[in-house]
Amino acid sequence: MRKHPLALYGIFPRTESLVKATQDQERGRISPEELQGFYEQDFRFWLQIQKNHGASPLVDGMLNWDDPFRPLAEIWEGLSPGPLTRFLQTNTFYRPLQTVGPLHLRADILLPWSLKYFRREEEEWAVCLPGPDALHRHFSSFSSNASYALGLKILQPILQFLFSERKFSTFHLCEPWLNLKTLSKEQRKNYASILSDLPSLPYILHPHPISPSALPFYLELPIAGLCVDVTAFPPKDWKDAPWNPEISLYLGIVDMRNSRLEKEEWLKSYLEMVTQHPFLSLEHSLILTVNIDPFFLPAEIAERKFSLLSRLCSDSSLTK
Numbered sequence: 001m002r003k004h005p006l007a008l009y010g011i012f013p014r015t016e017s018l019v020k021a022t023q024d025q026e027r028g029r030i031s032p033e034e035l036q037g038f039y040e041q042d043f044r045f046w047l048q049i050q051k052n053h054g055a056s057p058l059v060d061g062m063l064n065w066d067d068p069f070r071p072l073a074e075i076w077e078g079l080s081p082g083p084l085t086r087f088l089q090t091n092t093f094y095r096p097l098q099t100v101g102p103l104h105l106r107a108d109i110l111l112p113w114s115l116k117y118f119r120r121e122e123e124e125w126a127v128c129l130p131g132p133d134a135l136h137r138h139f140s141s142f143s144s145n146a147s148y149a150l151g152l153k154i155l156q157p158i159l160q161f162l163f164s165e166r167k168f169s170t171f172h173l174c175e176p177w178l179n180l181k182t183l184s185k186e187q188r189k190n191y192a193s194i195l196s197d198l199p200s201l202p203y204i205l206h207p208h209p210i211s212p213s214a215l216p217f218y219l220e221l222p223i224a225g226l227c228v229d230v231t232a233f234p235p236k237d238w239k240d241a242p243w244n245p246e247i248s249l250y251l252g253i254v255d256m257r258n259s260r261l262e263k264e265e266w267l268k269s270y271l272e273m274v275t276q277h278p279f280l281s282l283e284h285s286l287i288l289t290v291n292i293d294p295f296f297l298p299a300e301i302a303e304r305k306f307s308l309l310s311r312l313c314s315d316s317s318l319t320k
Helices: 016-026 032-052 070-075 107-117 132-136 144-164 185-197 212-219 264-274 299-313
Strands: 076-081 097-105 126-130 170-175 203-207 225-229 248-254 286-290
Touching: 016 032, 032 299, 070 076, 070 097, 070 107, 070 144, 097 144, 107 144, 126 144, 132 144, 132 170, 132 185, 144 170, 144 185, 203 248, 248 264, 248 299, 264 299, 286 299
Parallel strands: 126 170, 170 203, 203 225, 225 248, 248 286
Antiparallel strands: 076 097
């Protein structure tokens, strides 16, 4: 089996030492500077894990993002974190954004803000952000058109700055609510239009699990890659699925929604079936990844799943 590229994305889990340090800082037992040292340890830990497994481009793990939206309220006047809200059908919570006044970008702090929330070093590096659909769904007081436009306004200057000034190479747009079954024809058209209006950059789209029948909509979007959670559907459903050879397939083959380690031989046979697709014989058109953000799992379990994914990417057969 040929070697496949590997990429990771999203919010990584914090190690037990960082979780404890966060609690200690909240109780006044350690200083903010001491807490920052624990964040740095976790950043270095996950960076080395990625390098050990050959992941590219690298990501910072978003360790100081308390949820997918809250940091955006720091850079935009007129945005505020809302009440605690359950994240999909999980035991985690987040604070959706709400508008509390006219939106104004705090351009004077854009650089220090970006350095705080988007770490990178010299290697090829990717950045993860909530996509326009994720943003629009939390502006319920606006019409669909207006809320999509608001999401566009929030993302445009941040994306452009991260690309032109910080030199990020790849942009993951996380869209956990983007489900074609719940979108009207008008909303689908609006979403495609909004993506076209974003700065022309290499976007990797991570939507709600896609059924094979929904692929044609996504394959016409102006994106460089599409993450498909193949754990949500049986292998036979993907055998004759369409594909656009200009879009890289990010195959979410390792499931981060539970702590169970998949059987390696099953993953190997699944991958062999998928790579028989004619479009995927093209170089670098298939990238292996996880199906959702790793932060739902304890750090030690996430690390074991990353290792499983790495073995799946190697040239040799899967053996222990």
